[in-house]
Amino acid sequence: MNLTLKIWRQKDGKSQGRMVEYKVTDISEHMSFLEMLDVLNEDLVAKGEEPVAFDHDCREGICGMCSLFINGEAHGPDRGITTCQLHMRMFNDGDTITIEPWRATAFPVIKDLIVDRTAFERIQQAGGYISVNTSGNTQDANAIPIPKLDADLSMDAASCIGCGACVATCKNSSAMLFVAAKVSQFALLPQGRIEAADRVMNMVHQMDLEGFGNCTNTGACEVECPKGISLENIARMNREYLKASCR
Numbered sequence: 237m238n239l240t241l242k243i244w245r246q247k248d249g250k251s252q253g254r255m256v257e258y259k260v261t262d263i264s265e266h267m268s269f270l271e272m273l274d275v276l277n278e279d280l281v282a283k284g285e286e287p288v289a290f291d292h293d294c295r296e297g298i299c300g301m302c303s304l305f306i307n308g309e310a311h312g313p314d315r316g317i318t319t320c321q322l323h324m325r326m327f328n329d330g331d332t333i334t335i336e337p338w339r340a341t342a343f344p345v346i347k348d349l350i351v352d353r354t355a356f357e358r359i360q361q362a363g364g365y366i367s368v369n370t371s372g373n374t375q376d377a378n379a380i381p382i383p384k385l386d387a388d389l390s391m392d393a394a395s396c397i398g399c400g401a402c403v404a405t406c407k408n409s410s411a412m413l414f415v416a417a418k419v420s421q422f423a424l425l426p427q428g429r430i431e432a433a434d435r436v437m438n439m440v441h442q443m444d445l446e447g448f449g450n451c452t453n454t455g456a457c458e459v460e461c462p463k464g465i466s467l468e469n470i471a472r473m474n475r476e477y478l479k480a481s482c483r
């Protein structure tokens with residue numbers, strides 16, 4: 237495939253950015269999207285030009301680093317996958333592909349397609365830890381009865397990889413799907429109930445401090461989430477928040 241790429245280039249957080257057009261040739265349909273960008277960068281380096289900066293780590297859908305807005309969609313046109321799992325067979329020879337970083341005030345651009353997502357880490361830190369008695373009387377985790385449905389829902393919520401696609405997709409740049417997943421994974425388990433009220437209050441407070449918007453109720457986040465995190469988690473977080481506010 238021969239493709240035209242329109243890529244956001246920005247030297248750093250203080251500089252003005254702009255879209256720059258590139259051509260890539262002989263791209264195999266079996267390549268991943270990031271491998272296609274590797275080809276572009278090898279060409280740029282060979283020509284003595286600055287390669288395009290983009291985030292990636294695991295390249296297998298686990299770490300949540302590969303945050304790209306492709307043709308107006310977080311993680312591109314496929315569903316239930318991250319950018320690193322996107323294959324070039326989703327595109328056609330001659331296509332023009334637009335590639336931008338996540339757009340959100342709380343995710344400032346560091347360089348080109350890389351944004352600063354440490355706001356997510358600060359929200360998780362605000363949630364704190366769970367209390368576990370390690371004094372020698374520790375209860376065997378397998379001896380704590382947990383309904384199967386709760387265990388499954390908690391595991392589903394824990395599959396959030398913190399990629400930020402929900403924020404990038406939301407017209408309010410809301411982080412509620414992410415925060416709700418983190419609140420839910422603990423709130424559903426007896427071990428997480430001990431600090432549940434403080435956790436939800438602190439995480440929501442930090443989310444607001446970071447400048448994320450409120451939920452729009454449009455559900456775009458759930459559609460674009462590579463891990464299928466359900467909107468039901470937001471409803472659960474709202475219930476947890478209301479209960480905690482009435483203490």
Ligand code: SF4
Pocket residue numbers: 395396397398399400401402403413414417457460461462463464465
């Ligand atoms: S909820 Fe989904 S889209 Fe949002 S950070 Fe987690 S995995 Fe990414």
Ligand code: FES
Pocket residue numbers: 291292293294295296297298299300301302318319320321
């Ligand atoms: S590079 Fe790790 S999820 Fe894409």
